[in-house]
Amino acid sequence: MAEKKLGGAGLRGQVAGETALCTVGKTGSGLTYCGYDISELAEKVSFEEVAYLLAHSELPNASQLAEYKARLKSQRGLPSALKDVLERIPADAHPMDVLRTGCSFLGNIEPEADFSGADKAIERMLAAFPSILLYWYRFSHDGVRIETETNEDSIGAHFLRLLHGESPSELHAAVMNTSLILYAEHEFNASTFTARVCASTLSDIHSCVTGAIGSLRGPLHGGANEAAMELIEDMKDADDAEKTLMGMLERKEKIMGFGHAVYSEFDPRNDVIKAWSKKLADEFGDTRLYDVSVRCEEVMWREKKLFPNADFFHASAYHFMGIPTKLFTPIFVMSRVTGWTAHVKEQRANNRIIRPSADYTGPEPRKVPAINER
Numbered sequence: 001m002a003e004k005k006l007g008g009a010g011l012r013g014q015v016a017g018e019t020a021l022c023t024v025g026k027t028g029s030g031l032t033y034c035g036y037d038i039s040e041l042a043e044k045v046s047f048e049e050v051a052y053l054l055a056h057s058e059l060p061n062a063s064q065l066a067e068y069k070a071r072l073k074s075q076r077g078l079p080s081a082l083k084d085v086l087e088r089i090p091a092d093a094h095p096m097d098v099l100r101t102g103c104s105f106l107g108n109i110e111p112e113a114d115f116s117g118a119d120k121a122i123e124r125m126l127a128a129f130p131s132i133l134l135y136w137y138r139f140s141h142d143g144v145r146i147e148t149e150t151n152e153d154s155i156g157a158h159f160l161r162l163l164h165g166e167s168p169s170e171l172h173a174a175v176m177n178t179s180l181i182l183y184a185e186h187e188f189n190a191s192t193f194t195a196r197v198c199a200s201t202l203s204d205i206h207s208c209v210t211g212a213i214g215s216l217r218g219p220l221h222g223g224a225n226e227a228a229m230e231l232i233e234d235m236k237d238a239d240d241a242e243k244t245l246m247g248m249l250e251r252k253e254k255i256m257g258f259g260h261a262v263y264s265e266f267d268p269r270n271d272v273i274k275a276w277s278k279k280l281a282d283e284f285g286d287t288r289l290y291d292v293s294v295r296c297e298e299v300m301w302r303e304k305k306l307f308p309n310a311d312f313f314h315a316s317a318y319h320f321m322g323i324p325t326k327l328f329t330p331i332f333v334m335s336r337v338t339g340w341t342a343h344v345k346e347q348r349a350n351n352r353i354i355r356p357s358a359d360y361t362g363p364e365p366r367k368v369p370a371i372n373e374r
């Protein structure tokens with residue numbers, strides 16, 4: 001993969017620390033987690049294996065995986081104090097704000113006592129985030145208090161079960177599994193860097209994750225999957241997509257779900273989720289959203305040499321599985337919590353408080369005038 005020209009604002013291209021967790025955009029391999037290529041992981045393993053890999057630096061063997069999954073499964077229930085809080089959050093709140101509050105509140109009632117409690121807190125967050133999200137969603141939108149403990153084998157299937165009230169098809173469970181793998185980790189992206197900055201002050205893990213959720217929410221980062229859906233949902237067909245995009249480009253508007261801070265030619269996660277989106281479109285029996293997405297991809301490359309990032313084809317894929325748009329970015333959280341927390345542990349293991357400098361552009365030193373002279 002060609003190196004992207006880096007420099008300028010946004011700390012672009014500057015090395016801000018070390019990690020053994022992930023490489024992004026290195027020549028010969030687009031994206032690796034602990035040395036494993038993302039395409040191979042997406043093809044061969046479960047999200048739980050990836051979560052374990054990020055937490056423990058090695059893939060689990062069969063018994064380690066079975067124990068890990070059993071532990072996660074046993075932690076899907078929510079304490080009543082947390083349910084009370086979730087019931088007070090209005091239906092028109094953004095679900096990312098709900099997760100942010102849910103995570104923060106969990107840190108109050110089940111705090112990480114000291115850093116030796118990190119793994120326990122991480123597993124609890126991983127297990128409880130889908131339950132937090134969907135307990136609130138179903139209560140505020142459907143008026144039901146759902147049972148959040150399910151027997152579904154995977155986190156992806158558990159999520160779909162809580163959302164739709166029934167076990168997902170094999171296809172949908174497989175797509176969720178792959179999606180969670182693709183979103184799990186990505187080096188020093190904005191939300192992970194947020195988590196590391198917080199960790200570097202020796203703060204607690206719930207604070208690190210709460211801050212990271214806030215960073216992920218924005219449309220230039222994780223929020224782009226929702227913004228991409230809003231872009232494509234009204235496109236009638238491929239020609240309409242072309243016309244809409246050309247107009248937006250002429251007006252110099254940003255097209256959400258395209259471009260990347262590090263990758264220069266393609267995002268290795270795109271081919272994987274695009275293939276699943278096509279399968280889902282065929283199953284759904286309506287390829288409009290897939291067709292308009294493909295035309296967007298063609299137009300953006302032709303006009304701007306910009307390519308879809310991980311978020312773009314996630315929009316149609318999630319939509320085909322009946323997932324409401326506002327739950328798209330929270331799914332990213334359910335996955336990325338594994339990467340964030342692995343970075344928190346890594347930062348703690350070799351810590352120095354992160355505190356860069358700034359070039360000053362303000363006024364020269366001056367005297368404070370009396371209030372009636374201002």
Ligand SMILES: CC(=O)SCCNC(=O)CCNC(=O)[C@H](O)C(C)(C)COP(=O)(O)OP(=O)(O)OC[C@H]1O[C@@H](n2cnc3c(N)ncnc32)[C@H](O)[C@@H]1OP(=O)(O)O
Binds near residue numbers: 221224259
């Ligand atoms: C999972 C993730 O978080 S992936 C990222 C999700 N975010 C998005 O999809 C939002 C849309 N994309 C963007 O805003 C950007 O591409 C970012 C934030 C991802 C990366 O930002 P940068 O590193 O600053 O982008 P980059 O340096 O490649 O930009 C080069 C030029 O392309 C333009 N450009 C980049 N992305 C886009 C886009 N999606 N639509 C239109 N123009 C774009 C930039 O405005 C810039 O133009 P300029 O030189 O005239 O200012």
Ligand SMILES: O=C([O-])CC(=O)C(=O)O
Binds near residue numbers: 024185189
């Ligand atoms: O690396 C980035 O800047 C954004 C990204 O793709 C991610 O966090 O998955």
